[in-house]
Amino acid sequence: MIYTLTLNPSVDYIVKLDSSLIMGELNRSSNETKFPGGKGINVSRVLNKMGVKSKALGFVGGFTGSYIEEYLHNENIATDFVQVKEDSRINIKLKTGEETEINAKGPAITEEKFAELKAIVSSLTAEDILVLAGSVPSSLPKSTYEEIVKICSDNGVAFVVDAEGDLLLNVLSFKPLLIKPNHHELGDLFGTVLSTPEEVIPYAKKLIEMGAENVIVSLAGNGAVFVNQKTVIVSTVPKGEVKSSVGAGDSMVAGFLAKYTELGDLTASFQYSVAAGSATAFSLDLCTKAHVEELLPQVQIRRISKEYR
Numbered sequence: 001m002i003y004t005l006t007l008n009p010s011v012d013y014i015v016k017l018d019s020s021l022i023m024g025e026l027n028r029s030s031n032e033t034k035f036p037g038g039k040g041i042n043v044s045r046v047l048n049k050m051g052v053k054s055k056a057l058g059f060v061g062g063f064t065g066s067y068i069e070e071y072l073h074n075e076n077i078a079t080d081f082v083q084v085k086e087d088s089r090i091n092i093k094l095k096t097g098e099e100t101e102i103n104a105k106g107p108a109i110t111e112e113k114f115a116e117l118k119a120i121v122s123s124l125t126a127e128d129i130l131v132l133a134g135s136v137p138s139s140l141p142k143s144t145y146e147e148i149v150k151i152c153s154d155n156g157v158a159f160v161v162d163a164e165g166d167l168l169l170n171v172l173s174f175k176p177l178l179i180k181p182n183h184h185e186l187g188d189l190f191g192t193v194l195s196t197p198e199e200v201i202p203y204a205k206k207l208i209e210m211g212a213e214n215v216i217v218s219l220a221g222n223g224a225v226f227v228n229q230k231t232v233i234v235s236t237v238p239k240g241e242v243k244s245s246v247g248a249g250d251s252m253v254a255g256f257l258a259k260y261t262e263l264g265d266l267t268a269s270f271q272y273s274v275a276a277g278s279a280t281a282f283s284l285d286l287c288t289k290a291h292v293e294e295l296l297p298q299v300q301i302r303r304i305s306k307e308y309r
């Protein structure tokens with residue numbers, strides 16, 4: 001079974017303005033919509049669209065927490081959330097031609113609630129995969145991801161991490177099955193700026209040397225890179241109009257896992273992952289399976305040989 005862990009779920013409130021935002025004035029939106037959000041939750045929703053069962057874990061609270069939970073149950077997604085006192089956060093995604101996001105801080109999590117969550121994670125077995133994705137609420141210790149990953153490692157649970165900075169660096173020695181930084185996040189890890197797949201490759205290889213089993217680096221509209229101990233693959237991305245890139249990275253993680261758990265073929269899983277990312281970027285909500293499969297032929301794969309070694 002695949003489990004997803006979202007420590008700080010959200011209601012994503014997507015607001016469209018026909019003109020640009022005028023600071024200090026009343027702005028009226030032309031369209032609003034809302035979805036349950038948070039990276040792990042997006043992974044669960046996309047897996048479900050691919051026909052792959054998962055269970056969503058994390059902390060939810062208040063009316064927003066109830067909305068998130070009910071929405072997932074209506075989509076037939078199983079959950080085992082720890083209930084907290086304060087409301088789950090509302091994240092604002094403002095579309096004005098460009099995309100501006102305001103992600104809220106989220107509810108306080110007590111030590112007892114964190115212990116409850118760790119008990120749930122401790123029940124996972126070597127048959128399971130845990131996806132840890134997104135930020136850690138400020139009330140939790142900085143070592144939260146490491147503590148959870150250590151439980152996985154002790155119990156032989158494979159895990160995937162989609163997080164930034166030290167959160168990501170600190171879990172590498174536990175050998176994540178997959179990590180998926182974007183090119184900005186990868187550059188930030190090494191204090192550099194990366195713009196092309198070719199520039200990304202040596203840094204993705206460093207993450208493999210540091211312990212990751214497989215690395216996907218996305219470069220938005222400029223392609224994607226897959227690296228592990230044996231291979232380096234570069235892909236193109238499909239062409240289309242980006243409607244909302246919210247959840248595009250999460251869709252890549254879900255697309256990869258959907259194919260990987262079905263076929264165990266890393267190249268096919270990478271290709272599917274890229275198609276899923278683009279299908280979400282070209283939609284207001286997350287991708288559909290039909291859209292992913294329509295885009296798949298546009299994801300062209302190029303295996304890079306020894307010249308990059």
Ligand SMILES: Nc1ncnc2c1ncn2[C@@H]1O[C@H](COP(=O)(O)OP(=O)(O)OP(=O)(O)O)[C@@H](O)[C@H]1O
Nearest residue numbers: 182218219220221237245247248249274277278281
């Ligand atoms: N302009 C685009 N054209 C085609 N596909 C795109 C475009 N922008 C994003 N995508 C798709 O979305 C994937 C993820 O994009 P990106 O590199 O921005 O990751 P991310 O920053 O993790 O995403 P997110 O917006 O979810 O945080 C890309 O690999 C690609 O498949």
Ligand SMILES: O=P(O)(O)OC[C@@]1(O)O[C@H](CO)[C@@H](O)[C@@H]1O
Nearest residue numbers: 010037038039091103134135247
């Ligand atoms: O604040 P975090 O946890 O870093 O990111 C949260 C978030 O921006 O990520 C998802 C898209 O990837 C959204 O659904 C959600 O609002």
